[in-house]
Amino acid sequence: MAASSDLLPDASHATALAAALESGRALVERALDHALPAEHAWPATIHRAVRYSLFAGGKRIRPLLVLAAGEAVAGATEEVLPLACAVEMIHTYSLIHDDLPAMDNDDLRRGRPTSHKVFGEAIAILAGDALLTRAFHLMAEIPAGWDETRIRRRLAAAAILGEACGTAGLIGGQVQDLESEGRAIPPAELERLHRAKTGALLSACVRGGAVLGGGEPADLACVGAFAATIGLAFQVVDDVLDATEGAAQLGKTAGKDRAAQKATYVSVHGLEQARALAHELLGQALGALVPLGSRGAQLARIAHLIVERRA
Amino acid sequence: MAASSDLLPDASHATALAAALESGRALVERALDHALPAEHAWPATIHRAVRYSLFAGGKRIRPLLVLAAGEAVAGATEEVLPLACAVEMIHTYSLIHDDLPAMDNDDLRRGRPTSHKVFGEAIAILAGDALLTRAFHLMAEIPAGWDETRIRRRLAAAAILGEACGTAGLIGGQVQDLESEGRAIPPAELERLHRAKTGALLSACVRGGAVLGGGEPADLACVGAFAATIGLAFQVVDDVLDATEGAAQLGKTAGKDRAAQKATYVSVHGLEQARALAHELLGQALGALVPLGSRGAQLARIAHLIVERRA
Numbered sequence: 001m002a003a004s005s006d007l008l009p010d011a012s013h014a015t016a017l018a019a020a021l022e023s024g025r026a027l028v029e030r031a032l033d034h035a036l037p038a039e040h041a042w043p044a045t046i047h048r049a050v051r052y053s054l055f056a057g058g059k060r061i062r063p064l065l066v067l068a069a070g071e072a073v074a075g076a077t078e079e080v081l082p083l084a085c086a087v088e089m090i091h092t093y094s095l096i097h098d099d100l101p102a103m104d105n106d107d108l109r110r111g112r113p114t115s116h117k118v119f120g121e122a123i124a125i126l127a128g129d130a131l132l133t134r135a136f137h138l139m140a141e142i143p144a145g146w147d148e149t150r151i152r153r154r155l156a157a158a159a160i161l162g163e164a165c166g167t168a169g170l171i172g173g174q175v176q177d178l179e180s181e182g183r184a185i186p187p188a189e190l191e192r193l194h195r196a197k198t199g200a201l202l203s204a205c206v207r208g209g210a211v212l213g214g215g216e217p218a219d220l221a222c223v224g225a226f227a228a229t230i231g232l233a234f235q236v237v238d239d240v241l242d243a244t245e246g247a248a249q250l251g252k253t254a255g256k257d258r259a260a261q262k263a264t265y266v267s268v269h270g271l272e273q274a275r276a277l278a279h280e281l282l283g284q285a286l287g288a289l290v291p292l293g294s295r296g297a298q299l300a301r302i303a304h305l306i307v308e309r310r311a
Numbered sequence: 312m313a314a315s316s317d318l319l320p321d322a323s324h325a326t327a328l329a330a331a332l333e334s335g336r337a338l339v340e341r342a343l344d345h346a347l348p349a350e351h352a353w354p355a356t357i358h359r360a361v362r363y364s365l366f367a368g369g370k371r372i373r374p375l376l377v378l379a380a381g382e383a384v385a386g387a388t389e390e391v392l393p394l395a396c397a398v399e400m401i402h403t404y405s406l407i408h409d410d411l412p413a414m415d416n417d418d419l420r421r422g423r424p425t426s427h428k429v430f431g432e433a434i435a436i437l438a439g440d441a442l443l444t445r446a447f448h449l450m451a452e453i454p455a456g457w458d459e460t461r462i463r464r465r466l467a468a469a470a471i472l473g474e475a476c477g478t479a480g481l482i483g484g485q486v487q488d489l490e491s492e493g494r495a496i497p498p499a500e501l502e503r504l505h506r507a508k509t510g511a512l513l514s515a516c517v518r519g520g521a522v523l524g525g526g527e528p529a530d531l532a533c534v535g536a537f538a539a540t541i542g543l544a545f546q547v548v549d550d551v552l553d554a555t556e557g558a559a560q561l562g563k564t565a566g567k568d569r570a571a572q573k574a575t576y577v578s579v580h581g582l583e584q585a586r587a588l589a590h591e592l593l594g595q596a597l598g599a600l601v602p603l604g605s606r607g608a609q610l611a612r613i614a615h616l617i618v619e620r621r622a
Contacts, residue, residue: 037478043486046478097440102432121413122489125436129408129443130482136447137473140466148459151466155451158469162448167348167357171441175354178433 017305020298021064027077028063028084029055035085035138049119049127050134054092056110057251061234061306062087065202066209068298069223072289075213079150083157083212086135087205090165093131094201096124098174104256111251136162149214157208164204173197177262185263191232193263198238199231206230206299218291225288226299233281234306239264240274241311249311282307328616331609332375338388339374339395340366346396346449360430360438361445365403367421368562372545372617373398376513377520379609380534383600386524390461394468394523397446398516401476404442405512407435409485415567422562447473460525468519475515484508488573496574502543504574509549510542517541517610529602536599537610544592545617550575551585552622560622593618 032054039047063084070080099106099114100121106114116124139158142151163169173196180193206227210220242257243266257264265274285303289296343365350358374395381391410417410425411432417425427435450469453462474480484507491504517538521531553568554577568575576585596614600607 041478043478043483043490045490046482046486097436100436102436123486125408125411125413126482126486130478132440132443133473133476133482137470137477139451140469140473142466148462151459151462155453155462155466158451159448162444162451165444166448167352167354167361167441171357171437171444172354175357175434175437179354179356
């Protein structure tokens with residue numbers, strides 16, 4: 001785990017990591033494009049807005065986790081690809097809605113004006129709705145000739161996704177986040193908030209990918225332990241970056257947690273302890289993958305990418 | 312079809328219709344309550360907001376259509392009930408989002424202040440998101456021991472629902488509706504708008520219910536023809552009511568189509584011709600049910616309810 005001992009690794013290490021993930025990312029880009037109506041399809045405004053946010057240069061960490069989890073249980077790529085698309089659609093919907101004036105009121109996302117700045121609030125709300133809807137629609141679309149086993153796995157993955165995106169997950173976390181502004185919250189409550197807001201969907205990527213790939217119970221247990229840990233690590237790093245990086249690096253408004261007096265791992269634990277926690281969680285996540293052997297290599301790469309990212 | 316010859320039937324007729332649908336409605340109320348987290352579940356705000364809008368005295372026309380379509384193909388109630396709940400959740404989400412200040416900016420819905428007036432815009436947006444998410448999550452939850460046939464039907468119904476709620480349906484219709492404000496649109500475009508905004512979900516209720524109930528191809532064809540027609544009838548009557556009824560009767564702002572210079576069946580065709588069109592569509596819908604015999608009775612009752620409603 002030497003490579004994980006520094007939150008600011010050298011550029012060549014980061015480049016090597018990115019290259020190892022590039023073919024998966026290209027696969028996801030094509031599948032996302034294919035899963036959506038063309039930009040000029042009726043009514044064109046909504047498809048322009050959906051594509052504007054979905055193809056804005058996201059890192060695709062969630063779909064990469066889905067693909068890597070499928071690989072970790074020796075599953076076929078075609079079985080996990082719809083979930084890979086669905087989780088990116090859901091991530092993008094949550095960003096569009098979170099950025100709205102009534103929520104975090106953000107003007108900048110991935111280095112470009114947010115959806116409501118370009119298309120207006122009404123279309124931004126509907127673009128989020130459209131991405132959420134299409135994500136679940138995609139999970140329900142079954143190729144002709146699929147056997148019972150594959151169909152059961154698809155439904156199980158859709159249920160995992162539904163749970164993660166609901167009021168006990170993504171939505172509940174955002175509600176709690178809004179309600180935490182301007183007040184001190186205890187560390188246990190902060191962890192619950194982030195397990196819901198960020199961790200639930202990341203965890204669903206990994207567990208859902210493993211279910212779709214046909215993982216055996218022992219494999220699913222390894223992958224589940226990895227998933228819980230890496231979700232939390234992601235949020236800790238997010239908080240560190242918000243406190244230390246500028247807008248040009250992040251592609252979104254920087255320092256906004258502090259401006260909104262939001263509870264973060266940095267505000268609750270301090271910067272150094274937050275960085276140490278991210279290391280510790282990376283170690284735990286990599287440890288959980290050991291029983292999978294080389295099949296877990298891609299998940300390990302993404303864990304490094306998550307903890308070592310700069311934006 | 313004598314009973315359909317008057318858009319203003321006497322009160323006893325309306326009461327008899329309502330009574331025939333009451334047991335289905337009670338079943339839906341219980342199932343909806345059961346399908347949602349308790350009001351005090353973490354984080355409580357979102358569950359209060361979700362329940363505030365979902366249990367606001369809606370007529371439950373969409374879930375009743377699902378149940379009646381199941382009955383029309385001799386399906387079991389337990390197989391169609393999750394879809395009945397899902398369509399009402401989706402209908403409610405669409406109302407919450409449509410009422411937002413950035414969209415139709417409505418203060419009143421079902422005789423009560425709209426969600427954003429009570430909970431604020433952020434929670435209203437998230438309550439809509441939560442209902443949409445829970446609807447598809449519910450469709451993915453399969454009881455242990457279900458056989459392959461039932462699972463395949465469930466996925467097929469979820470795909471029908473996803474299509475109806477997407478940018479070619481509910482969301483596309485709302486986009487087009489927003490973009491039509493203040494300009495004259497030709498009759499063909501008006502019909503396309505309403506087939507998407509209102510018709511697609513109503514049609515999905517009927518077709519989805521019939522698929523879940525295990526309908527044979529001939530039955531599905533009858534039910535599909537009924538579905539397409541009744542969806543349009545619903546919108547024509549909506550436009551007539553908006554032009555003729557007051558807010559106290561409708562439980563929402565009245566006359567708002569004209570105020571917003573929206574294209575409606577009344578503004579395009581005139582009041583009398585719109586009423587005549589509603590009658591004609593009711594006749595067509597009832598005609599489509601003839602091959603189903605007495606199994607279609609409940610669908611016929613709902614068709615009457617839709618065309619003869621006063622709110």
